[in-house]
Amino acid sequence: MSTITVLAPTGSLGYGFDIEALKRGMTLKPDVIAVDSGSTDPGPHYLGSGEFLVSRFSYKRELSELIKASRAAGIPLVVGSAGGSGSRPHVDKMVDIVREIAREQRLNRTKVAWIYADIDRDHIKRAIKENQIQDFEAGYALTDELVDQSTHIVAQMGHEPIVKALEAGADIVIAGRACDDGAIAAYPIMRGADPGLSIHMGKILECGAFSAVPFAMDVMLGIMNETHFDLEPGSINRRASLTSVAAHTLYERENPIYQPGPGYAVDLSACTFEQINDRQVRVAGSRFIPQGEYWVKLEGARRIGHRSISIAGIRCPTMIRRIDGILENAREEAMRYFAPQPITVTYHVYGRDGVMRELEPQHTVSAQELGLVIDVVAADHDLAHAACHHISGGLLHVAYPGQINTAGNLAFPYSPSELDAGPAYAFSAYHLMRAQSPTELFKTHFEEL
Amino acid sequence: MTAKATPLAELATIVRSKNAGPFRLTFDIMLPDVKTFERVRRSAVLTRENVAKLLGIAPANVTSIFELEAARAFKVTIKRPRGQCDIGESDVYGAQQHVPFMGLLIPANS
Numbered sequence: 001m002s003t004i005t006v007l008a009p010t011g012s013l014g015y016g017f018d019i020e021a022l023k024r025g026m027t028l029k030p031d032v033i034a035v036d037s038g039s040t041d042p043g044p045h046y047l048g049s050g051e052f053l054v055s056r057f058s059y060k061r062e063l064s065e066l067i068k069a070s071r072a073a074g075i076p077l078v079v080g081s082a083g084g085s086g087s088r089p090h091v092d093k094m095v096d097i098v099r100e101i102a103r104e105q106r107l108n109r110t111k112v113a114w115i116y117a118d119i120d121r122d123h124i125k126r127a128i129k130e131n132q133i134q135d136f137e138a139g140y141a142l143t144d145e146l147v148d149q150s151t152h153i154v155a156q157m158g159h160e161p162i163v164k165a166l167e168a169g170a171d172i173v174i175a176g177r178a179c180d181d182g183a184i185a186a187y188p189i190m191r192g193a194d195p196g197l198s199i200h201m202g203k204i205l206e207c208g209a210f211s212a213v214p215f216a217m218d219v220m221l222g223i224m225n226e227t228h229f230d231l232e233p234g235s236i237n238r239r240a241s242l243t244s245v246a247a248h249t250l251y252e253r254e255n256p257i258y259q260p261g262p263g264y265a266v267d268l269s270a271c272t273f274e275q276i277n278d279r280q281v282r283v284a285g286s287r288f289i290p291q292g293e294y295w296v297k298l299e300g301a302r303r304i305g306h307r308s309i310s311i312a313g314i315r316c317p318t319m320i321r322r323i324d325g326i327l328e329n330a331r332e333e334a335m336r337y338f339a340p341q342p343i344t345v346t347y348h349v350y351g352r353d354g355v356m357r358e359l360e361p362q363h364t365v366s367a368q369e370l371g372l373v374i375d376v377v378a379a380d381h382d383l384a385h386a387a388c389h390h391i392s393g394g395l396l397h398v399a400y401p402g403q404i405n406t407a408g409n410l411a412f413p414y415s416p417s418e419l420d421a422g423p424a425y426a427f428s429a430y431h432l433m434r435a436q437s438p439t440e441l442f443k444t445h446f447e448e449l
Numbered sequence: 450m451t452a453k454a455t456p457l458a459e460l461a462t463i464v465r466s467k468n469a470g471p472f473r474l475t476f477d478i479m480l481p482d483v484k485t486f487e488r489v490r491r492s493a494v495l496t497r498e499n500v501a502k503l504l505g506i507a508p509a510n511v512t513s514i515f516e517l518e519a520a521r522a523f524k525v526t527i528k529r530p531r532g533q534c535d536i537g538e539s540d541v542y543g544a545q546q547h548v549p550f551m552g553l554l555i556p557a558n559s
Contacts, residue, residue: 043534137472246520254526
């Protein structure tokens with residue numbers, strides 16, 4: 001097997017990379033450019049709303065560079081989890097950007113493939129009925145009701161649908177929700193590389209140069225051999241080090257040794273890491289363990305209401321001393337006022353436990369001022385706004401024992417003091433669903449540009 | 450080496466927290482060398498019970514603790530107090546929940 005070089009331009013499409021690092025990376029003659037474009041990490045909003053995670057401007061700017069580089073080199077470009085959540089609106093809008101770029105760059109004979117990851121509601125309900133759904137980590141069962149409430153439900157595809165699109169001659173693949181590592185591993189696997197090594201390499205490259213030092217959203221390359229792969233940052237100003245690669249192996253996952261994916265697990269217990277020169281680390285020993293059954297991970301999001309917030313500062317020690325009681329009274333008063341319409345009131349009290357809430361071990365206030373965020377979620381925009389204003393106005397003028405300033409209790413940085421944060425979303429599915437094959441759920445479309 | 454206990458923040462090169470999916474929060478503690486890693490390991494400070502006490506959660510909500518000699522690292526994962534972005538969310542990425550670990554006292558080498 002000849003070596004297969006994968007260039008990952010950044011940790012998340014739209015978050016940027018150094019154009020010089022891309023140019024240098026391209027001199028290493030990569031066989032594919034592959035980039036992750038999504039995650040559940042920014043929360044359920046993007047999956048729920050269908051809004052892009054990063055601006056269209058940024059996606060287009062970066063895709064333009066990547067399409068130009070990949071077309072000039074005659075190598076494929078793979079984008080996984082398009083647009084943030086990899087749901088249909090994200091895929092469609094990303095393909096639209098690709099068409100626009102193709103026109104601007106006067107591309108011809110360029111085949112684009114896009115792969116949807118949305119799962120039909122009836123299909124999921126049938127799977128619920130047939131016991132083909134398991135909770136992953138959500139802590140609740142997936143129900144028909146949750147399925148109906150979800151605005152989008154996607155499944156993480158493995159590498160297989162992307163391999164299929166590449167085998168069909170796609171020059172550009174825009175994949176919906178995909179395993180971050182699978183999107184990067186697809187090309188080497190198609191070329192016959194060891195799937196365990198490929199997926200492990202994908203897991204590292206999906207974060208771009210986060211595995212380098214100094215770390216950044218920037219270009220990272222992986223060079224796949226028969227028995228190992230080598231990591232090297234695109235920028236000459238970065239290096240891959242044993243510490244940086246090891247640190248990344250731990251990043252944002254629970255089990256750093258045994259990592260299950262759809263239809264497989266990767267066992268990293270026998271992995272070795274070796275600094276082969278100043279800028280490259282060699283990784284070997286990642287083992288692919290096929291599983292008998294094929295389960296995909298579902299991700300769903302549902303709207304839980306609309307949110308209005310108000311931000312205020314509190315400086316008077318007489319108020320800070322009594323803050324808990326004052327805030328609770330205002331909450332209860334507002335709930336009575338708006339009853340029977342339910343409202344949810346959350347206070348974020350910065351300077352006390354605004355960051356850690358119940359995990360905060362220090363319970364005394366040590367700051368001279370508090371930052372207060374009043375956070376109201378209600379069924380619709382008008383109610384959320386009304387309740388938020390009711391509470392902020394009430395707190396502004398509330399009387400309490402020991403008060404010495406009767407002119408107003410809150411320092412608002414803004415007028416209006418309420419900000420409408422739009423629809424609020426929560427995850428509604430984080431479950432495994434059994435699939436008959438790796439590709440049956442993921443519809444692929446092709447277009448000649 | 451003094452006989453005093455040392456806060457973990459003064460021994461570690463990395464103490465960090467981060468979501469591991471929408472329903473887990475994971476903490477990474479990386480030590481600069483094998484000797485310091487062994488010191489922390491011998492101290493047996495990073496147990497399920499101690500972590501639960503440190504964070505004020507039930508021991509059952511500590512889902513795993515890994516000791517990774519090759520990476521000179523410890524990895525602790527807990528159930529998130531709430532699903533990511535559920536009502537009451539205060540740290541969408543879980544990136545600022547690591548501080549209690551910084552103050553964990555590690556006894557001197559015996």
